[in-house]
Amino acid sequence: MTTAIQVIVDALSVGSLYALTALGIGLIFGIMRLINFAHGEFVMIGAYMLMAIVAQYEPLAIIVAMVLVVVLALFSERIAFRPVRNASPTTMLVTSFAVSYFLQYLFVMIYGARPKGFEFLAGLAEPFVIGTIRIPKLNVAIVAVTIVLLAGLALFLTRSRFGVQMRAAALNFRMARLLGVRADRVIAVAFALSGILAGVTAIFITVQGGTLSPGMGVQLALIGFVATIIGGMGSLIGAVLGGYFIGVVTVLLQFGLPLEMRPYREAFVFAAVILVLLARPQGLFRGAEARERV
Amino acid sequence: MSLLAVDDLAVRYGPIAALRGVSVAVEEGEFVGVVGPNGAGKSTLLFAITGAVRAEAGSVSFDGQALSGLAPEDIVRRGMALVPEGRELFGELTVEENLRLGATIRRDRGGVEADVRAQMEAFPILAERRRARAEKLSGGEQQMLAVARALMGRPRMLLLDEPSLGLAPLITRQVYETLTGLNREGMTILVVEQNPARIIDVARRVYVLRSGRIARSGPPDILSRREELDEAYFGFDEHGRDA
Amino acid sequence: MQARLPSLEEAVRGVWPLLSLAVILVVLVALCSLGPVVLQRVATDALIKLVMVVGLYVFVGNSGVLSFGHASFMMLGGYGAAWLDVPVRYKSILMDELPAFLGKAEFHPGLAALAAMGWAGAFAFLIGIPLMRLSGIGAAIGTFSWLTIVFVVHAGWEEMTGGTSSFNGLPIYVDLWVALIAALFVMLVAYVFQTSKLGLALRASREDEAAARAIGVNVWRARIASFVVSAMLVALGGVLQGHFLGTVNVTQFYIGITFITIAMLVIGGTGSLAGAVIGTVVVSVIAELLRQLENGVDIGALTLAAPAGLRELGLAGAMMLILIFRPAGLTGGRELPFPAFLGAALGLRPR
Numbered sequence: 001m002t003t004a005i006q007v008i009v010d011a012l013s014v015g016s017l018y019a020l021t022a023l024g025i026g027l028i029f030g031i032m033r034l035i036n037f038a039h040g041e042f043v044m045i046g047a048y049m050l051m052a053i054v055a056q057y058e059p060l061a062i063i064v065a066m067v068l069v070v071v072l073a074l075f076s077e078r079i080a081f082r083p084v085r086n087a088s089p090t091t092m093l094v095t096s097f098a099v100s101y102f103l104q105y106l107f108v109m110i111y112g113a114r115p116k117g118f119e120f121l122a123g124l125a126e127p128f129v130i131g132t133i134r135i136p137k138l139n140v141a142i143v144a145v146t147i148v149l150l151a152g153l154a155l156f157l158t159r160s161r162f163g164v165q166m167r168a169a170a171l172n173f174r175m176a177r178l179l180g181v182r183a184d185r186v187i188a189v190a191f192a193l194s195g196i197l198a199g200v201t202a203i204f205i206t207v208q209g210g211t212l213s214p215g216m217g218v219q220l221a222l223i224g225f226v227a228t229i230i231g232g233m234g235s236l237i238g239a240v241l242g243g244y245f246i247g248v249v250t251v252l253l254q255f256g257l258p259l260e261m262r263p264y265r266e267a268f269v270f271a272a273v274i275l276v277l278l279a280r281p282q283g284l285f286r287g288a289e290a291r292e293r294v
Numbered sequence: 295m296s297l298l299a300v301d302d303l304a305v306r307y308g309p310i311a312a313l314r315g316v317s318v319a320v321e322e323g324e325f326v327g328v329v330g331p332n333g334a335g336k337s338t339l340l341f342a343i344t345g346a347v348r349a350e351a352g353s354v355s356f357d358g359q360a361l362s363g364l365a366p367e368d369i370v371r372r373g374m375a376l377v378p379e380g381r382e383l384f385g386e387l388t389v390e391e392n393l394r395l396g397a398t399i400r401r402d403r404g405g406v407e408a409d410v411r412a413q414m415e416a417f418p419i420l421a422e423r424r425r426a427r428a429e430k431l432s433g434g435e436q437q438m439l440a441v442a443r444a445l446m447g448r449p450r451m452l453l454l455d456e457p458s459l460g461l462a463p464l465i466t467r468q469v470y471e472t473l474t475g476l477n478r479e480g481m482t483i484l485v486v487e488q489n490p491a492r493i494i495d496v497a498r499r500v501y502v503l504r505s506g507r508i509a510r511s512g513p514p515d516i517l518s519r520r521e522e523l524d525e526a527y528f529g530f531d532e533h534g535r536d537a
Numbered sequence: 538m539q540a541r542l543p544s545l546e547e548a549v550r551g552v553w554p555l556l557s558l559a560v561i562l563v564v565l566v567a568l569c570s571l572g573p574v575v576l577q578r579v580a581t582d583a584l585i586k587l588v589m590v591v592g593l594y595v596f597v598g599n600s601g602v603l604s605f606g607h608a609s610f611m612m613l614g615g616y617g618a619a620w621l622d623v624p625v626r627y628k629s630i631l632m633d634e635l636p637a638f639l640g641k642a643e644f645h646p647g648l649a650a651l652a653a654m655g656w657a658g659a660f661a662f663l664i665g666i667p668l669m670r671l672s673g674i675g676a677a678i679g680t681f682s683w684l685t686i687v688f689v690v691h692a693g694w695e696e697m698t699g700g701t702s703s704f705n706g707l708p709i710y711v712d713l714w715v716a717l718i719a720a721l722f723v724m725l726v727a728y729v730f731q732t733s734k735l736g737l738a739l740r741a742s743r744e745d746e747a748a749a750r751a752i753g754v755n756v757w758r759a760r761i762a763s764f765v766v767s768a769m770l771v772a773l774g775g776v777l778q779g780h781f782l783g784t785v786n787v788t789q790f791y792i793g794i795t796f797i798t799i800a801m802l803v804i805g806g807t808g809s810l811a812g813a814v815i816g817t818v819v820v821s822v823i824a825e826l827l828r829q830l831e832n833g834v835d836i837g838a839l840t841l842a843a844p845a846g847l848r849e850l851g852l853a854g855a856m857m858l859i860l861i862f863r864p865a866g867l868t869g870g871r872e873l874p875f876p877a878f879l880g881a882a883l884g885l886r887p888r
Contacts, residue, residue: 035674083861089674090603094803095860101796102853108846164391165398168384174346175382177366179375180399180447218792222685229678263693270682270689277679278667 002132007251013139015247016146017204019240021220022227023153024197026239027190029228030170033089034081037096039224040217041103042069042195046202047212048107051118058121066199073195074188076103085187100221107214115213120206142204149200150240153193157236166190170234226273232283241285295358297322297451297482298343298374303352305335305342305506312338314506315352320451320484325477327493328486329517330503336486337379339503340453344376345369357450371399375449379456381440385429389420392428392439396446406446413442434465441472451482458492470496490517546880554872555728558814559721562587565818566717577713583821584716585777587814589794590801591723592770594813596763597802599736601743602672604764605795606680607771609687610657612790614772615779616691616698617653619707622646627706634696646708650776654769660687661768662761669760672746684795692787703786711781719777723770727810730766735759800856806866811873816866820852827851 021039028036049065080099084092124141127134157163169176169186177183205220206212223246231242246269253265276284296319305313313335320326330336341347343354345366354361356372370376375396383392393413397406414421417438423431428439437457444452454473458466474496477483487493493500494514502510502517510516543551569580593607620635621644628640644652668679691698698704730736739759742749749756779785797820805816833842859866 033674035678080857080861084864087860087864090677091860091864093674093677094603094799095857097796097799098853098856098860102850102857105846105849105853109844109850113845161394164387164395167387168391168395171384171386172382174366175378175384176395178344178346178370178378179395179443180367180370181395182367183365225678233674264689267686267689267693270685273682274667274679277671277675277682281675 005133006135007255009135009139009143011248011251012244013142013247014251015244016142017201017220017243018223018227018247019243020146020149020197020201021224022231022239022243023150023236024194024201025221025224026228026231026233026236027194027197028187030234030236031166031173031190032081032085032092032187034092034096035089035225035228036194037093037100037221038076038103039194039198040219040221041100041107042073042198042217043202043205043220044107044212044214044217045069045072045103046199047118047206047216048111050120050202050206051116051212054118054120061120062203065202066196069199069202070192070195073191073198077188077191082184082187100218104214104217111212111214113214115211115216117211118206119210120203124207138204138207145200145204149197162189170236226269229273230276230284232281232285235283235285238283238285242283245284296320297324297357298484299353299355300339300343301353301355303339303342303354304350305338305347306350312506313342313349316503316506316508317352318484318501318508320482322450323477323480323482324499325474325483325497326485327497327500327514328484328503329488329490329493329500330486330509332488334503335506336488336503337455338506340376340378340455340484340486343369343453344374346376367399370447370449373448373450375444375447375452377440377444377452377454377457379459381436383428383431383436383440383443385427387428388425389428389431389439390424392443393420393424393446396443399447409446409448413445417442433460434462434468437461437465437469438472441469445476449481451484452476454483454485456487457485458487458489466492494518550875551732552728553875554810555724557873558724558811562720562724562814562818563717566713570713579821579825581711581713581716581781583817583825584713584720585711585774585781586798586801586821587720587817588716588723588777589771589774589798590805590817591720591727591810591813592767592772592774593798593802594767594807594810595727595730595770596760596767598807598809598813599731599739599743599763600760601807602676602760603799604680604767605677605799606668606682606684606687607768607798608790608792608795609684610661610768610771611775611778611794612687612691612785612787613657613660614650614653614775615785615790616704617656617772618646618649618776619704619779619785620697621652622649622708623704623706624708631706632699632704646710646780650773650780653776654772657772657775658765658769661765665761665764669757669764684791688787688791698787701787703784705784707779707783707785709780709783711777716777716781719773723773724810724814726766726770727813730763731810735762739763797852800852802866803856804859804866806868806870808865808870809868809872812866812868812870815868819867820855823855824848824852 021043024039025036028034046065046069049068050061053061053064076099080095081092084095124138125136127136128140157167165176165181166186166189169181173183176186201220205216209216227242227246228239229242230245231238231240249269250265253268254262257265298318298320300316300318303313303316304311316335316339318328318339328336328339338347342349345361345364345368349362356374359372361369361372384395390410393410394406397409400406414424419435420439420442423435428436431439457469457473461469470492473483473485485493485497494517497514500511500514500517501508566580566584569576589611593604596602596604596607620639621642623632625641625643628635632640664683668676668683671679692701731740738749738754742754742756742759746756775790778789801816801820802813803816804820805814806812827848830843831845831847833840
């Protein structure tokens with residue numbers, strides 16, 4: 001029983017991080033068919049910014065890092081992605097690959113390639129103890145903050161005028177523009193939102209991992225893609241569900257796989273990706289009629 | 295001066311010329327039709343006017359101002375609204391959300407609320423199904439919603455692409471009654487249709503588009519002269535009907 | 538129709554795209570061979586990259602489908618050859634958990650290279666059957682997933698590969714000349730493929746998939762064929778890499794090399810063999826210059842050294858600039874033009 005609860009909390013917190021990442025990638029994909037490889041670097045840079053500023057005051061570090069990541073996301077859109085906006089999805093994908101690489105090595109140049117230890121919000125590492133159950137405060141914080149963010153985003157997308165415009169743009173970009181929805185603004189807001197999600201992810205990853213390296217975002221971005229594909233590209237709810245799904249599967253495999261199979265955990269995950277691409281390109285959670293133009 | 299003046303417009307999709315030197319003029323308050331066979335370039339013409347596809351040559355001006363190089367979102371702000379072929383509603387959004395999206399370009403909240411109510415009165419089915427997803431409406435209802443959505447932007451001119459496509463004759467008549475009503479109140483209308491019968495009674499002037507060129511233009515009765523229409527539709531040149 | 542011999546003009550024009558590139562390459566390599574050993578090693582490394590990039594081009598350039606998975610075939614090639622040609626005396630010490638038939642094998646390196654290419658080609662065929670049904674983003678993600686699977690299996694299967702540590706003891710037989718011959722061979726294969734009936738059909742499908750299907754091209758089959766050929770050539774690149782450095786390592790064949798080879802192809806222009814070759818040459822030169830900057834440049838009494846990472850940063854920057862300002866690459870996706878003066882010298886009529 002005790003283990004079961006701990007496993008569930010684990011799965012939910014891992015899933016939350018993946019869901020936030022998948023959502024950051026999915027928001028941009030929905031609107032401009034760009035798979036943003038560089039999302040992982042947004043997270044990485046957020047984490048380094050926390051480290052750069054933390055000496056002053058932790059809440060300040062969080063605010064400044066978030067703002068910087070949002071600015072970076074907007075800047076990368078303006079400089080690199082806007083010029084290729086009308087190119088094929090493949091060209092955009094290669095561009096984001098280049099941006100990702102560029103940012104990674106920019107940070108290799110500034111901070112070196114070696115991982116750096118960095119303790120942030122150390123208080124979150126302690127557990128809540130309820131009877132025999134020990135649940136890390138961090139995990140609870142991750143799940144709670146994710147729920148708040150998801151709810152906020154859902155409200156924004158359904159209740160605000162601009163949110164509805166964004167959903168319209170994701171469904172049919174040309175028609176949205178023909179009704180007067182400003183392409184530049186919608187895309188900029190999508191990047192800004194994705195920057196906020198990356199900033200939050202950066203905080204949690206930093207607290208959880210305790211080490212930073214310029215390559216730390218790559219793995220996360222990969223999981224984000226997997227989640228968006230499993231959830232069905234273009235569907236935001238799908239991306240969130242996909243994130244939690246991968247989180248749960250990862251934790252279960254960690255517990256359930258025989259020891260000698262554990263190194264191959266990711267091979268199973270990516271084999272599943274290929275299967276989903278082939279058999280259910282609309283994602284696991286949607287009906288066939290929702291099939292996207294992928 | 296014409297409200298809309300399209301001058302020598304050319305559009306190309308890769309190696310294929312979709313429009314070659316098309317000129318069309320629409321006066322304020324006019325109801326103008328463009329007819330032509332499938333693939334003649336009718337939809338391309340409307341998309342090129344509204345900036346959704348880029349013209350290779352020629353010019354479009356609206357109310358005396360050149361539109362070339364402007365993005366669709368800026369062009370619609372000048373007072374044009376397009377109801378595209380197949381409606382292009384946002385199927386996963388509600389009827390009301392679709393309607394309100396039509397008012398994206400407006401800043402007057404009070405006026406928008408009043409117009410939402412007005413459109414719902416004009417098309418009661420929209421009020422009844424305001425919370426339903428747009429894709430759940432019938433074809434005719436969708437067409438009404440698409441027209442209502444376009445009107446929410448308070449345009450001076452309405453462009454419609456095959457509003458009768460896929461609709462039963464009775465519904466088609468209703469759609470055209472709505473359009474003539476709007477025209478009577480002063481709305482300038484440009485309708486593109488494949489079937490000339492729809493246009494002949496309502497339009498003041500017509501253009502016949504074939505293979506990306508204007509083959510004929512004049513009063514609608516040119517459409518009733520059978521041999522001219524045959525020529526326009528089937529052509530006597532080597533391009534054939536789908537050229 | 539009566540068969541006839543092609544005229545001199547047709548023959549020269551027909552092979553010109555290949556001939557011109559081969560001549561340029563041979564001249565460059567000959568110049569490098571006169572330089573210091575360091576330069577020769579840099580040039581050898583660039584030629585190995587050329588094998589990989591031209592191999593990648595055979596699929597990407599002809600089909601128009603992007604692959605993020607070709608590094609997997611380098612890995613299969615590199616390890617495949619190592620299993621066969623690392624001397625038994627090394628294997629018995631370093632890789633004593635290898636299955637007996639591999640532990641006792643000691644093939645001629647040439648034979649091992651061929652077998653490794655076949656090994657990679659077989660995998661390309663098997664995974665190509667499902668993956669070649671995908672296009673666009675789906676294909677990019679599918680091939681990338683495949684790369685990750687191959688990486689994870691090689692990194693995890695310690696008895697076979699040594700895990701994440703290097704597999705050492707590969708006979709070092711690759712020098713400038715071996716690499717040059719391999720590069721010329723790969724270019725020849727690529728050119729023959731792209732001018733073959735199958736290659737032309739595939740290129741037609743790249744321009745317009747529906748139209749190609751309409752004239753009876755089985756796009757799926759044509760893509761599988763090019764994927765297998767391409768994988769085998771890329772595997773040769775992996776073999777050469779291993780036998781140039783004397784070692785293979787899983788991280789050598791993962792995201793880094795994927796990025797570099799795609800960058801080279803994109804910068805040169807995905808659509809032509811000239812793009813693959815020129816992209817590789819240009820990027821190699823720039824990368825080498827940046828590497829020297831990283832190592833430090835003496836200016837009078839001063840030594841200026843750029844921080845590590847500059848090379849990759851420059852490469853990514855160059856790639857972004859190309860994608861933004863010249864999306865078809867330096868060559869614009871065209872082969873080298875047949876120069877008029879040469880036509881005149883050979884007494885050929887201008888066309």
